[in-house]
Structure formats: structure tokens, C-alpha cells
């Protein structure tokens with residue numbers, strides 16, 4: 251695969267999107283030492299200081315209908331979760347759909363962006379922000395109660411290259427398995443890593459948020475949330 255490495259970018263997702271528009275092949279990786287305008291889900295930002303984590307995006311061209319693409323974001327969560335266990339000795343769990351948490355705090359966020367026309371995917375960008383060597387003092391005050399890192403959790407710094415290698419190996423493994431066998435094996439592993447199934451959760455979309463019991467996820471990865479009034483709400 252091709253690797254584009256930058257000292258500083260506004261956002262690796264943004265640069266990946268530009269490269270994808272210029273026919274970058276499947277598996278192209280964009281990685282930056284720092285992001286000055288890292289983007290998170292729901293219009294949030296992503297704190298990405300120089301050399302303290304993995305800020306990267308992978309360009310994919312999955313040969314599927316756009317409606318079958320959402321599982322890819324859960325697939326990326328499975329890949330990063332496996333890689334963190336293997337290469338950093340950190341047992342993160344997944345909060346639906348793709349936040350990676352340790353002790354209730356976020357260690358990795360994933361932002362998937364899709365470009366599609368009609369029935370066809372032009373490209374998909376999977377952006378991953380993995381907090382590795384940030385200390386508590388590195389975190390802005392407003393993130394200290396909600397974010398964590400490998401260093402904070404284990405007391406040891408970790409090689410960014412080693413973790414990135416593990417992430418890419420895992421991503422390739424799960425992506426090829428998904429293409430070959432569909433979403434079921436990915437979902438089975440996702441459920442093993444889930445820290446939210448069977449627990450009360452609050453989930454948000456751009457417009458609304460819901461609180462309830464995370465009962466299950468369906469075969470497409472939608473969350474089945476039992477609302478306090480008893481109704482079962484499907485959140486996609």
C-alpha cells in the first residue's frame with residue numbers, strides 16, 4: 251500500500267479525501283505527526299498533538315452497495331481494539347458504535363467518511379485517532395475527565411510504529427474477512443469487545459440523543475436500545 255507521511259496536517263481525513271479524489275489505491279495510508287484541525291464525530295474536534303499518538307486515515311474502495319458500508323466503522327474498532335491488546339497491552343473495550351474506552355475514558359476515536367453516488371461507493375475514508383503517549387498534563391483540562399492514553403493507563407510509553415503496524419495488519423485481516431465471509435465474524439468479535447451491551451448508555455446522533463439499556467446490536471450493526479418507557483429503539 252502507499253503511505254503518505256506528513257509532519258503537520260489540518261486533518262488526515264481531509265488530505266485522504268483529496269488523495270482519494272485523485273484515484274489513490276485501496277489501502278492508501280495518510281499519517282501525520284500532528285493535526286491542527288483534527289475532526290471528530292458530530293462536528294467535534296480531535297486533539298492531536300505532535301508525536302503523542304497515531305493520527306491517520308486509510309482509503310478503501312469496498313466493492314459493496316453504500317447501504318452495506320456502515321459495518322466498516324465497527325470493523326475498524328475491532329481492528330484497533332485487537333491491535334492495542336497485541337502491541338500495547340491495553341484492554342480497551344468498544345462503546346457502540348466505535349469508541350474505544352479504557353476505564354470509561356476514550357483512548358481512540360474513529361471517523362468514517364463515505365463518498366458515494368447512486369449504488370456505488372467512490373471511496374471510504376477511515377480516520378483513526380489513537381492516544382498513545384499523552385500524559386494527563388498533555389490533555390487540555392476539558393478532556394481530562396473523558397480522555398485517556400496508553401501511557402496514562404500503563405505508565406509506559408509505546409512505539410507508535412509498532413502500534414500502527416499492528417493496526418494495519420488487523421485492519422487488513424478483518425477487511426478481507428468481511429469481504430469474504432460478510433459481517434457476522436466481525437460482529438461476533440465486536441460483541442466480545444463491547445463494554446456497553448447489557449448496560450445503560452447514552453448515544454447521540456447529530457439531532458437527538460437517547461438514554462436506555464443497550465440490549466443488542468442487529469446483524470447490520472444497529473444498536474437496539476431499550477428506552478425507559480419500554481420501547482425498543484433501533485439506532486443506526
Ligand code: BTN
Nearest residue numbers: 261263289290291359360377379
Ligand atoms: C470521534 O469523534 O470519536 C472520532 C475521532 C476521529 C479522529 C481521527 S484522527 C485522524 C483522523 N483525522 C481526523 O481529522 N479525524 C480522524
